[in-house]
Amino acid sequence: MDIPPFTVTLKNPDIPVRIRQYPISLEGRMGLKPEIDRLVSKGLLESCMSPFNTPILPVKKPDGTYRLVHDLREINKRTVARFPVVANPYTLLSNLGPNNCWYSVIDLKDAFWACPLAESSRDYFAFEWEDPETHRRQQLRWTVLPQGFTESPNLFGQALEQILQDYKTRPGVTLVQYVDDLLLAGEREDDVRKESIKLLNFLGLKGLKVSKAKLQFVEEEVKYLGHYLSKGEKRIDPERVKDKWITDSRLLKYEGILLDSPKLTLEVTGLQNPAQFLYGEPDEKELAHNCMTTIEEQTKIRPDLEEEELETGERLFVDGSSQVIEGKRVSGYAIIGGPELEVIESGPLNKTWSAQACELYAVLRALERLKDKEGTIYTDSKYAFGVVHTFGKI
The missing domain is CATH 3.30.70.270 (Reverse transcriptase/Diguanylate cyclase domain)
Structure with missing residues (x-):
C-alpha cells in the first residue's frame, strides 16, 4: 500500500531482546x-x-x-x-x-x-x-x-x-x-x-x-x-x-493465561527428539529396537513405587488422623504389622498437624522401620499415596 512506513516503539530499546533460535529439524x-x-x-x-x-x-x-x-x-x-x-x-x-x-x-x-x-x-x-x-x-x-x-x-x-x-x-x-x-x-x-x-x-x-x-x-x-x-x-x-474441548481459541486463552502469570516461566528445552532426524521413508530392514518398548522403559515409574505388593518382606499397615474430641484437637498415628497384625508403633503428634500430615508421618515411620529391608506399606490415604508416587520421596 502506498502509505507512510509504520514506526514501532519499544520500552527500553537500548536493551535488545536476544533469544536463540529453537532447534529446527x-x-x-x-x-x-x-x-x-x-x-x-x-x-x-x-x-x-x-x-x-x-x-x-x-x-x-x-x-x-x-x-x-x-x-x-x-x-x-x-x-x-x-x-x-x-x-x-x-x-x-x-x-x-x-x-x-x-x-x-x-x-x-x-x-x-x-x-x-x-x-x-x-x-x-x-x-x-x-x-x-x-x-x-x-x-x-x-x-x-x-x-x-x-x-x-x-x-x-x-x-x-x-x-x-x-x-x-x-x-x-x-x-x-x-x-x-x-x-x-x-x-x-x-x-x-x-x-x-x-x-x-x-x-x-x-x-x-x-x-x-x-x-x-x-x-x-x-x-x-x-x-x-x-x-x-x-x-x-x-x-x-459445537461441543469441542480443544479449540484454537481455548488453547490461545490458556496460553495467554500462562504467559501472563508472574509466577511461571516458560522455557524451551535445548534437547531434541531423536525421531525428528529420521528423514525420508524407512527401509525394509529389521528394526534395531521397538521405540514404544524403549519409551515405556524410560518413562515408567520406579519398580519400588509400583502398586503391586512384593512377594517377600514385611507387610505394614499405617494410618494417621487429626480430629476434634470434646472440643480439643488431637492428632496421632499407628503402624500395624507382624503375623498377628498387632500395633507395633503408635503415638500422638503435634495437635496443629493436619490429617494429611499425620498420614505422611505414618508412612515415613514405616519407611524408617523397613530401612535396608524389603516390605509393602498399605495406606488408606490417597494424598500420601500420591505424594510418594509423584515425588518418590517425603
Missing part, C-alpha cells in the same frame, strides 16, 4: 526454505546484523507445505501499544439492513505484508536462519508488518480504513470492514456483482491481494465473522458453539 528447514526464499525475493525479508533476535517455527499445513511463524511474544511485551480502534463485530453486523439479500465476502491475503515498516524499526523483528542446503547462517528481518506482532491488526485496520474513505459505494450497497475482511451487502444481485468487481479492482490498484480460495462472490448466503448471513438475517456458525 531438517525436514522443517527444508519446508521453510521455499517460503523464505520467496519472501526474500519479494523484498519482504532482508539480510541484517541486528542486536535483536527472536526465534521462528515451521508449521506444517494440511497440504504438506510449511508456514513461517515468528515467535514475537517477547517483542510484544516490550511494545508501546497504540490505542486499539478495531470495531466490534456484533456492532458491524447490526448495521446491515433487513433487505440485504446478496453478499460478497473478500478476504485480503497476506494483508499485513502490504504495510511497510520504517527502517528504524526493522531490527526489532530479526531472526536467525540456516539454509538447509548451503548451511549458511544469517540474520533476516522484516521490511513489512510481520504476522504475530501485536500491533499488526490495529495498524493495518486503520490504514485500510483510511484507504477505503476514498471508495464510494453505489446506493443500495453497504460496505463493512473488519481488519482484513470485507463484506458487500445489497438488495439486488446485479448491484452487488458490479460493486464487487469495482472493489476488487480498487484493492488491486492499492497493492492489496485477495485470497481466491476464500472469496465468496455474489451469493445469497455467506459466512462472515463467525456468522452466516442470509436474506437479511444472521445466525451464529454452528462450529462456534
